Amino acid sequence: MSHTVLICDDAIFMRTMVGDILQQAGFEIVGEAETGVQAVEKYKLLKPDLVTMDIVMPDMGGIDAVREITKFDPSAKVLMCSAMGQQALVVEAIQAGAKDFVVKPFQPSRVLEAVQRVLG
């Protein structure tokens, strides 16, 4: 059975790209969220095996969303999607419960490696 993924990013562009990478690798995209609030709601609803989380989103940022998701499910597997220059934020996200991170621009191989690490 393929792993289920929830993709959280405010840019359709990024959601599409991450979705394509994961789909081609056999993952099942079960949901997308464009704000932190949506991410938390959809996590509770869908209980995906993996969450990819953008850091900068309107409404509720990715870090707070990770915190909320981890509070709800301590075993949640969240992969942060970051850009250059966000070291401090990524560290904070990991302290909040994120398992790993990838850096934009995304290279499919990097994304898939990180996903494999997160899923163990």
Added chain:
Amino acid sequence: MDSAQYAELFLTESREHVSAINHSLLELERGEGGAEPVGAIFRSVHTIKGMSATMGYGPVASLSHELETLLDRVRQGRRTIDPPLMDLLFRSADVLEGAIEAAVGGDATRVDVEPLVAALKADSARNGASGPAAGGARAGGVPAPSAPDVGAWTAAAPAGAGLLVRVRLATDTALKGVRAFLVVQAARALGEVTSCSPAVEQLQADEFDHDLALRLQTTRTAEEVEAALRTAGDVVEVRTGEDPVVTPSLSDTIADMGDTGEFSALSGAPARAPAGDGTSASGAVRQQRSVRIDLRRLDNLMNLIGELVITRGRLSQISVALNDPALAETVAQATRLVADLQDEIMTSRMVPVWQVFDRFPRLVRDAARSVGKSVDLVIEGKEVELDRSMLDEVGDPIVHLLRNAVDHGIETPDVRRAAGKPEQGRLTLSALRDRSAVAIRVSDDGRGIDRDRVLRRAIADGLVESTRTELTDEELLRLISRAGFSTAETITDLSGRGVGIDAVYNRVRALGGSVDIRTAPGKGTTVTLRLPLTLAIVRSLLARIGDETYAVPMTHVSETVELHPKILRTLKGREMLMLRDEVLPVMRLRQLMGYDGAPKRGLEQVVIVEMAERRAGLVVDDLIGQQEIVVKQFDGVREGLALFGGATILGDGAPALIIDVSSLL
């Protein structure tokens, strides 16, 4: 991965972000919204940076990167907001937009971002950019230290109890500081990390080569530790156990001890993201989920619906003739479905006016600044929807009206002050939807149009009788929309670019709309454009000649009268119509169409049609009434059809030709 498929998506989203950036910049300049505009701009720039880097659009990525760095400083209050900064940011938004379009257009070199990138860097440098908070600048601007020789460990062995563990990261590790932190996290899962080198703060700040060392008190075997730490990712080498030869100098040892930090310091180390960084609500970036569809497709759909309506008409007739209840019910259902489908297609062509209006605040700001005026543009009714092609067409006329208002309507600050008005002029652009039309209104609180001057000029040109002492709004509009009509001052050459209100007027009328103007001396001018919701649906007056039906778009119909013989005159061999104190040329549709004989019934009807300042009486046999019709364009102008702008299918399935009033006059 082939990125080309994402270019379209990138362009759509980037345009929305550029629009949002401009929107927030104007807010920022007005000092509204506190910290939120900077946060919103930062988020948009950040998103563009990520997307453009992914697409490989170097100039866009480097520009947005520098811009983000500067914005981060502004956000942290380390760069004050002043006019030079605003100019730099506005310029950045323009260049960024150009660079985005150029990159997607496959000609990234068309827009040179380097001068601006240099200006942004210079601004950051002038205002003391160095410091750990300018994370963006460091990550992108300073090249990573060159990779050490594989095999050489650069991190000093930390003092303390536990197993010495050395970890080397790949030289191309992204955000190696964070990766190092993940390594430490993995180690902590195995036992207690008593010390680390370099210290955690330095690791996080990327201030290390590619290796780190730590002391771990654990019950696990060395092999287990190595395996566990490799799962942190980007780890190319793990070594456990004391270094074979450790001969650090005394000074190194002291420095190392200073660098050695406790992990408890970690929790307080990273600064919490400021409120603007994605944690607060924002409406500035509009979420628009969309699929781009070629308008021609929608036009085709509209045409097909027309065909379907014809077929439905025939089907209804057959059904009535057969008198079969089951068939009648099915036909009735199909009729409803066709109507619903028609509605859906119409709706799919509708877009909110903000898609065009959003660029106006910036335009008005720039126009006002260029003439030394201060103008506050208020936009109302952004969500009102209009047919996409209509919206595209009406953009230019609105630009004219806005420029007119800024150039000629609104006075300079000193004149306004002298007149007892606020120094800042107020310009309102509003969109309002009513039943079957959208009213777009441009209203200023400026000096208004000088009626007396227009009247004197009109009398001098022989356009109105010399005995007149005042003009109605309708007359005023008709006069100033005459091409070339102008008074000594720039009353009609309002746009300042040689295009007067006549251009606006004709454009809007060509779209099936109407223009209305209200002006009061010293109080301001309001121009209202009334537009049909869509170009494809036109409210029309249906008229009959013999057994044929013709449609006259209502936007060109001013009134209808019965053709009493007493209102007809013949002047110089031409039939003229006396309408109150107006003399209008008469056109008989029956003759234009080449019908023989006279209408069956007694009194014919006259449709008073108008186009710009021209009016005429169109004589028809009879009037049927008003109806919304779907316009089906001809493929090309055919012989003898020049008088018609298209055809339509009426409710009963019968065709009707649509009269093109502009070619008639």
